[in-house]
Amino acid sequence: MRNLLNFLLKYNHWFLFILLEVISFVLLFRFNNYQGSVFFTSSNALVGGVYELAGQVTGYFHLKETNEDLMQENVSLRLQTEALREALREYTNDTTAIERIRQVALQEYDMYKAKVINNSLIYSDNYLTINKGREDGIREDMGVISGNGLVGIVYQASDHYSVVIPVLNSKSNISCKVKRSEYFGFLSWDGISSEYAIVRDMPRHSVISLGDTIVTSGHSAVFPTGVPVGIVEDISDSNDGLSYRVKVKLFTDYARLKDVCVIEKKGRHEQEELENRARE
Amino acid sequence: MINLINRLKWFVGLVLLQVLILNKMHINGCVIPFLYIYFILKFHSRASRNELVLWGFFLGLVVDMFCNTPGMNAASLTCLAFFRTSLLRLVTLRDVDDDFEPGIRALGVPAFLKYILLSSALFCTIFLCIDTFSFFHWNVLWIKILASTLATMLCVFCAEIVGGEKL
Structure with a gap:
């Protein structure tokens, strides 16, 4: 028993360190999944x-x-x-x-x-x-x-x-469409530049070309139809090859x-x- | 007591400087100078690990509250605080029991630079690895770690020259 106590006392800084790290990671993962932690965010x-x-x-x-x-x-x-x-x-x-x-x-x-x-x-x-x-x-x-x-x-x-949650967040996923042809996909961010976002799951048969305007689709009940999102800058195949991956230059300048x-x-x-x- | 008040002043000052100015500087979108780690780096060499780790955790947590990154700064800074004593021993040839305040005057420029390089690199690597959980772009991650480490070093070095003697 005494040995155990001595051991605990000798390495108490390790226990404190591990405890604080565990608390940090609990906060980190809880915030990602759960919307209740107002106190630990800038909305306090x-x-x-x-x-x-x-x-x-x-x-x-x-x-x-x-x-x-x-x-x-x-x-x-x-x-x-x-x-x-x-x-x-x-x-x-x-x-x-x-x-x-x-x-x-x-x-x-x-x-x-x-x-x-x-x-x-x-x-x-x-x-x-x-x-x-x-x-x-x-x-x-x-x-x-x-x-x-x-x-x-x-x-x-x-x-x-x-x-x-702006578009520049891994959790962001907003339904969008091509203004001209009405084909729709989901707007998300790839974590690289704050000026660009990606529209995924655009069907292979969709009519889309560089310079087209992307707007919100209005399917989600959060945004009305037709809120401007950005302009098509690049079109490539998705990883699985089943849909298009469209790079969009955002109209909103988040920096200002x-x-x-x-x-x-x-x-x-x-x-x-x-x-x-x-x-x- | 005066020491504690002085320390709290630095705590508040560094947090405000970090969240209101340094976090808004987006140089190419990949460089973040983490000046506030200076608070942990300047603790006396004989400060206990428990004291360092607790200060590190709370400082990180306050910065997290401002940045909407609960746990990220706290986890990284707690880790830096824990290894700070070992890092200090690594760069200095002084006796372990010697009580001094890490700075240019006590360590000399080369050892101080080595000390802040190792600390910044450790902190930036942990922080940016946690941050990158959402998207894995290895190239971007390397560049971010390298650039942020250099920016952090530069800021800490400037802070040391300007006001380091007063902490």
Whole structure:
């Protein structure tokens, strides 16, 4: 017994070391599988607060670029609206039609504006933190988009902050399609560059060419149809040779993402419930 | 007591520097300078392994909370903290019982460089190997380890020159 005690005392640093390593790995694997660990992420109040403060300071340095982006987007949207208005006027003589279409397009979705307060690009599993949480109406699995296009999906929400899984994460898997031909596949990331993502499982017979635009398919109830994702940069065969692997240059520049919009489809839960019941 | 307060100041300072500035520097998307390991490297040579390992674990955990990588920094830094004493013995010819603070003044430039090279390489290898569990690209992993080790060394060396005497 004494020998055992002596042994334990002599090598106590080894036991402490092994214990702490075990705790670390439990945290690591638990976070990968389980969405409950809000305390250990940047959606906890203290960490979120520090990032928000830092974001307010650095936000000023990016105002110029943000303004330029917004102006560019404004101009292109205005031109687009004008063109559509013209086209609509040609086809119908109904002056209230535009307003009706706008209302129909937006009434299906709840939208919440938010600011990105923390963002990483260098890991294999990157996350964004935004400054809106449960009290602002944000829930897990809501879609996140920016002015340029798709951003990601809300992973965890605390009272005032939320963590978002962007496309640049090994867990990200979003249903997408080719805008021109409607063939669809799944958008994921290969862990190499923050500017590119991969669309997998694109059928062999799909009509697709370089320069095509990829948009969300709208099958998942998280995103509406047609949120821009990126442009086809390269097409190759998948490893098993049964489908295409499409390399996409993303529209969203994650390195300077500031303003985002969290969206939720009304009646999403009903659709999910129905789908789950059908699976059982 | 003053020592502890001083240490906590460095703790907070290094965490903020790491998460607010260094983690945002993406040079080619593969270089991360892990300056905060400097906190563990500067412990006195006779600091017990238990003390080092506990500080390492909590420092890693706090950085993890900011980076949304629960366990990754904690596991790597705990490991570095555990082997720190052995690394220090490896590079110095001093008597084991001698109590000194590892730095350029105590070790001299060549031994200090060797010390931070071994420590950075150990930390970056563990950290990036855990990180790469999701995607296996061997070439990218090697480049990341090499580049991050060099960047970490450079940052630690600069920190030592600028403010190392005060810790």
